[in-house]
Amino acid sequence: MIPNRVIVAGAGPAGLLAATVLVRNGVPVVVVEAGPGPSPAGRSSTLMPSTLGILDGIGLTDRLLDIALVGRSIQYRKAGGAVIADLDLDVLTHDTRFPYLVQCEQATVCALLWEKLESEELAELLPGHRVVGVTNDAYGVVVNVETADGPAEVAGTYAIAADGTDSVVRGLVEIGFDDPGEEGRFVIVSTTFDLREVVPDLAYVTYVADRGSWVAVERTAERWRVTIPLSAEVPDDEATSDAYVGAALAALFGHDQPIPVDEALLFRAQHRIASTFRRGRVLLAGNAAHETGPIGALGLNLGLHDAVSAARRLSAVVQWWDEDEELDWYERYRKKVAEELTEVAWLHTDEAAGTAAVQTAAADSDAAHDLLMRTTMLDSARTSL
Numbered sequence: 061m062i063p064n065r066v067i068v069a070g071a072g073p074a075g076l077l078a079a080t081v082l083v084r085n086g087v088p089v090v091v092v093e094a095g096p097g098p099s100p101a102g103r104s105s106t107l108m109p110s111t112l113g114i115l116d117g118i119g120l121t122d123r124l125l126d127i128a129l130v131g132r133s134i135q136y137r138k139a140g141g142a143v144i145a146d147l148d149l150d151v152l153t154h155d156t157r158f159p160y161l162v163q164c165e166q167a168t169v170c171a172l173l174w175e176k177l178e179s180e181e182l183a184e185l186l187p188g189h190r191v192v193g194v195t196n197d198a199y200g201v202v203v204n205v206e207t208a209d210g211p212a213e214v215a216g217t218y219a220i221a222a223d224g225t226d227s228v229v230r231g232l233v234e235i236g237f238d239d240p241g242e243e244g245r246f247v248i249v250s251t252t253f254d255l256r257e258v259v260p261d262l263a264y265v266t267y268v269a270d271r272g273s274w275v276a277v278e279r280t281a282e283r284w285r286v287t288i289p290l291s292a293e294v295p296d297d298e299a300t301s302d303a304y305v306g307a308a309l310a311a312l313f314g315h316d317q318p319i320p321v322d323e324a325l326l327f328r329a330q331h332r333i334a335s336t337f338r339r340g341r342v343l344l345a346g347n348a349a350h351e352t353g354p355i356g357a358l359g360l361n362l363g364l365h366d367a368v369s370a371a372r373r374l375s376a377v378v379q380w381w382d383e384d385e386e387l388d389w390y391e392r393y394r395k396k397v398a399e400e401l402t403e404v405a406w407l408h409t410d411e412a413a414g415t416a417a418v419q420t421a422a423a424d425s426d427a428a429h430d431l432l433m434r435t436t437m438l439d440s441a442r443t444s445l
C-alpha cells in the first residue's frame with residue numbers, strides 16, 4: 061500500500077477539490093469514480109466569494125474568470141419583475157479580494173479540476189470504478205470496487221466519501237441522518253432565450269418571490285436556469301410540460317407570451333444532515349454529508365468548503381499531527397456549519413421572512429454586509445476551514 065494515501069470516492073466537485081488540495085500538500089490520492097470521468101452534471105452555477113478565495117489558492121479562479129460571467133449583485137424581485145432589493149456585493153470589498161459571484165456550470169469546475177489532477181504525479185484517477193464495499197479499521201481503509209474488468213480493491217490510509225446524495229460509502233460505514241426536513245419538489249428549467257430581453261437589468265443571480273416561496277434565477281455563459289418550487293397540487297408530468305413551464309416563466313418575468321424553454325427537469329430534495337461526518341478513518345464531504353434544497357446556491361459551495369477542510373485536516377494528520385484531534389475538529393466544525401446554513405436557508409425559501417430581511421439589508425449597508433457575510437459563507441469560511 062502507498063503510505064498515507066487518501067482514497068477519494070467520487071469525482072464530483074467536492075471529491076476533486078479535496079484530491080487537488082491533498083496533492084498540493086504532498087499527500088498521495090487515488091480518486092475512484094463510478095462514471096467514465098469527472099461528473100458531467102451541470103446543476104449548480106454560482107461560485108460564492110468565499111469559494112473563489114479557496115479556488116484562487118489552487119490557481120483556478122483566474123481560469124474561471126476567463127470563461128465565466130461575473131455577477132456583482134444579488135437581486136430580489138416580485139413575480140412580474142418589480143425589484144424588492146438589489147444587494148451589491150461591493151459591501152464585501154474589505155472582507156475578500158473577490159466581492160462578486162462567478163457564474164459557471166458545475167461541470168466546468170469538475171473538468172478543470174480533473175485536468176489539473178491528471179498532471180499530478182501524486183494523483184491516481186480511476187474512472188469506471190464503482191465503490192461497493194468498505195473496510196475501515198485501525199490500520200487503514202480498503203474499498204471494494206466494481207470495474208469493467210471485474211472486482212478490485214483499492215487501499216489507503218484514510219478515505220473521503222464524496223460520492224454524492226445517495227452516498228454508498230456513507231451507508232457502508234453505517235452513518236444515518238439527523239431528523240430530515242420535508243422533501244421539496246422543484247422544476248429546474250433551462251433556456252437559451254435571453255431573459256434580459258424581457259427584464260433588461262435582471263441580475264445573474266436573482267430570487268423571485270412567488271406565492272409564498274422563492275424561485276431562483278441564475279445565468280451562466282450558456283443559458284439561464286430557473287428553479288421553481290412546486291406546490292403539492294401540481295402533478296409531476298404537468299410540472300415539466302412546455303405549457304406549465306412556459307406560462308410560469310412568463311408570469312415570473314411579466315411577459316405577455318410563453319417563454320421558450322430548452323429543458324425542464326423534475327428534482328426532489330430535502331434538508332438533511334448526516335448524523336456524523338466521520339467514522340474512524342472515513343470523512344464525509346459534500347452532498348454525502350448534507351443535502352440542502354437547490355435554492356440559495358448552498359450545496360455546491362458548502363461541499364467545496366468541506367472538501368478543502370477535509371483535505372487540510374488529513375494533510376495535517378499524515379504529517380503526524382494528532383489524528384483524533386484533527387478529524388474530530390472536522391466532524392465538529394463542518395457539521396455545525398451545515399446546520400447553521402440549513403437554518404439560514406429560510407431566506408431563500410420563506411417569502412415573507414426573506415422579503416423583510418432583504419428590505420432591511422437594502423436600506424442599511426451594515427445590515428447588507430451582515431446578511432451577505434452569512435449567505436455568501438464568508439463568515440463560516442473564516443472559522444471552519
Ligand SMILES: Cc1cc2nc3c(=O)[nH]c(=O)nc-3n(C[C@H](O)[C@H](O)[C@H](O)COP(=O)(O)OP(=O)(O)OC[C@H]3O[C@@H](n4cnc5c(N)ncnc54)[C@H](O)[C@@H]3O)c2cc1C
Nearest residue numbers: 070072073074094099104191223224346347357358359360
Ligand atoms: C438538479 C440539481 C440542481 C442543483 N442546483 C444547485 C444550485 O443551484 N446551487 C447549488 O449550490 N447546488 C445545487 N445543486 C446541488 C449541487 O449540485 C451539489 O451540492 C453538488 O453536486 C455536490 O457535489 P458533490 O461533489 O458532493 O457530489 P456530486 O456532484 O453528486 O458528485 C458525486 C460523484 O460521485 C460519483 N459516485 C456516486 N456513487 C459512487 C460510487 N458508489 N462509487 C464511485 N463514485 C460514485 C458520482 O458519479 C459523482 O461523480 C443541485 C443539484 C441537483 C441534482
